[in-house]
Amino acid sequence: MAVAAAAPLNTRPAITEDMITEINSIKGNTWTAGLNSRFEGMSVDEVRTWLGALSGGELLPAREEFANADIPDSFDSRENWKDCADIIGHIRDQSECGSCWAFGGAEAMSDRHCIASKGSIKVQLSTEDLVSCCGSCGMGCNGGFPQSAWQYGVNPGLVSETDYPYFDTPCEHHTNGTKYRKCGPSKPTPSCDQSKTGGKKYTMKNAYSVGGIFGAEKKIQQEIMENGPVEGAFSVYEDFLTYKSGVYSHKSGQMLGGHAIKILGWGVENGVNYWLVANSWNEDWGDQGYFKILRGKNECGIEGGVVAGLANV
Numbered sequence: 001m002a003v004a005a006a007a008p009l010n011t012r013p014a015i016t017e018d019m020i021t022e023i024n025s026i027k028g029n030t031w032t033a034g035l036n037s038r039f040e041g042m043s044v045d046e047v048r049t050w051l052g053a054l055s056g057g058e059l060l061p062a063r064e065e066f067a068n069a070d071i072p073d074s075f076d077s078r079e080n081w082k083d084c085a086d087i088i089g090h091i092r093d094q095s096e097c098g099s100c101w102a103f104g105g106a107e108a109m110s111d112r113h114c115i116a117s118k119g120s121i122k123v124q125l126s127t128e129d130l131v132s133c134c135g136s137c138g139m140g141c142n143g144g145f146p147q148s149a150w151q152y153g154v155n156p157g158l159v160s161e162t163d164y165p166y167f168d169t170p171c172e173h174h175t176n177g178t179k180y181r182k183c184g185p186s187k188p189t190p191s192c193d194q195s196k197t198g199g200k201k202y203t204m205k206n207a208y209s210v211g212g213i214f215g216a217e218k219k220i221q222q223e224i225m226e227n228g229p230v231e232g233a234f235s236v237y238e239d240f241l242t243y244k245s246g247v248y249s250h251k252s253g254q255m256l257g258g259h260a261i262k263i264l265g266w267g268v269e270n271g272v273n274y275w276l277v278a279n280s281w282n283e284d285w286g287d288q289g290y291f292k293i294l295r296g297k298n299e300c301g302i303e304g305g306v307v308a309g310l311a312n313v
Contacts, residue, residue: 011043011044011045012043012044013041013042013043013044014039014042014043014044014046014047014238014241015035015036015039015040015042015238015241015242017035019033019238019239019242019252019253020033020034020035020242022252023239023242023251023252026251029246029251030246030247030248030249030269030270030272030294031243031244031245031246031247031248031249031292032244032245032246033239033242033243033244034242034244035242036241036242036243036244036284036285036286037284038281038282038284038285039241044238044254044256047241047256048256048257049096049098049141050094050096050097050098050100050281051098051100051143051236051256051257051258051259052097052098052099052100052101052138052141052142052143052144052257052258052259052260053100053101053143053144053146053233053234053257053258053259053260053305054101054138054139054143054144054145054258055258056145057138057145057147057148058136058145058147058148058151059147059209060147060150060151060207060208060209060307061208061209062208062209062210062211062212063208063209063210063219063223063308066215066218066219066222067222069218069222069225071218071221071222071225073267073268074265074266074267074268075221075224075225075265075266075267076264076265076267076276077111077115077224077228077229077264077265078264078265080225081114081115081119081228083114083118083119084111084114084115084119084122086122087110087111087114087122087123087124088111088114088228088229088264089278090107090124091278091279091280091282091283091288091289091290092107092127092166092280092282093280093281093282094127094168094280094281095166095168095187096168096187097131097140097141097167097168097187097189098141098142098143098144099127099130099131099140099141099144100259100260100261100280101130101137101138101143101144101145101146101149101233101260102127102130102131102134102137102144102149103127103260103262103280104146104149104231104232104233104260104261104262104280105130105146105149105150105153105231105260105307106124106125106126106127106129106130106149106158107229107231107262107278107280108228108229108230108231108262108308109125109150109153109158109202109204109309109311110123110124110125111228111229111262111264112204112227112228112229112308112309112310112311113125113202113311113313115227115228115311116227116228116310116311116313117311117313121202121313123160123161123162123202124160124161124162125158125159125160125161125202126158126159126160126161126163126164126165126166127161127166128161128164128165128166128167128190128196129158129159129164129196129197130144130149130152130158131144131166131167131189131190132167132189132190132191132192132193133192133194133197134148134149134152136148136151136152137149137152139189140189140190141187141188141189142189143258146231146233146260146305146307147207147209147307149231150204150207150231150307150308150309151207153203153204153207153309154203154204154205154206154207154309155203156197156201156203157201157202157203157204157312158201158202158203159196159197159198159199159200159201159202160199160200160202163196163197163199163200164193164196164197164199167187167190168187202311202312203312204309204310204311204312205309205310205311205312206309206310207307207308207309208307208308208309209305209306209307209308210223210230210306210307210308211303211304211305211306216298216303216304216306217295217296217303220263220303220306221266223306223308224263224264224265224266227308227310229262229263229264229278230262230263230306230307230308231260231261231262231263231306231307231308232260232261232262232263232275232277232302232303232305232306232307233258233259233260233261233301233302233305234258234259234261234293234299234300234301234302234305235255235257235258235259235300235301236255236256236257236258236259236300237250237252237253237254237255237256237300238252238253238254238256239251239252239253240300243286243287243291244286244287245286245287246269246292247269247270247272247273247274247292247293247294248291248292248293248294248299249293249294249297249299250299250300261277261278261279261280262277262278263275263276263277263302263306264276264277264278266295267292269292272294273294273295273296274292274293274294274295275292275293275294275295275302276290276292277290277291277292277293278290279291
């Protein structure tokens with residue numbers, strides 16, 4: 001897992017106007033910074049509680065069988081599998097919990113069930129099943145291991161979001177926000193409710209890592225083209241909180257922690273290669289919940305911790 005440990009605690013503001021101005025004044029910068037209301041008024045410490053991709057954990061076998069596939073310049077899973085576009089394109093909200101590792105996994109596993117079933121299985125899989133019931137996955141709202149989430153997807157598998165809904169609701173830290181409730185402090189992990197895990201289980205045939213030291217970019221691309229979105233993890237720096245549009249690469253600020261996300265495609269913008277990524281901070285963050293990040297350079301470790309698996313349909 002290509003994520004680093006969090007830096008020492010810091011109570012200063014997570015976003016400032018000076019930071020935004022500095023980033024937008026960098027010559028040749030490929031992305032635009034702005035005030036994401038989700039983090040307005042928050043301290044660096046508070047943001048860290050939402051970055052829950054932990055390094056270490058059990059190792060997954062690597063997928064090694066890759067043909068010499070023709071990789072297109074751009075690819076979007078929503079466009080490639082139109083029957084599953086509503087599932088693939090759904091932006092979730094982890095709220096006040098460091099459960100990104102569970103969201104990235106549950107989202108990609110949901111997508112892969114839909115894709116493998118040719119659109120007949122359109123089910124959002126339960127993130128709460130992972131957060132509260134996967135004992136080997138880590139520490140719930142205090143962070144977890146993406147690879148363990150996929151192992152849990154193999155056995156025992158996940159119930160649907162309908163059967164076991166997420167314990168929290170979308171939130172907005174901005175005090176004048178009207179779309180969502182105001183975000184509060186981070187919350188403890190709920191206990192597993194066994195009465196909600198006895199429904200239909202959606203399982204994965206296997207779980208594996210994608211990438212490796214050599215040729216990671218093309219391997220990840222081929223995996224997405226063949227089977228659908230994957231879960232990845234990367235190191236979040238302070239400047240990432242201000243992302244609004246363009247192709248992100250780290251410019252300023254200290255490292256805050258590891259964050260897990262879903263990679264659903266790639267492309268080229270103004271000559272810059274990027275990965276297309278869905279975040280779990282609701283659609284009010286970034287570019288309607290998505291962001292683009294520099295591709296092919298392992299930017300912030302984005303290509304070093306990709307995990308996936310085949311849906312059992």
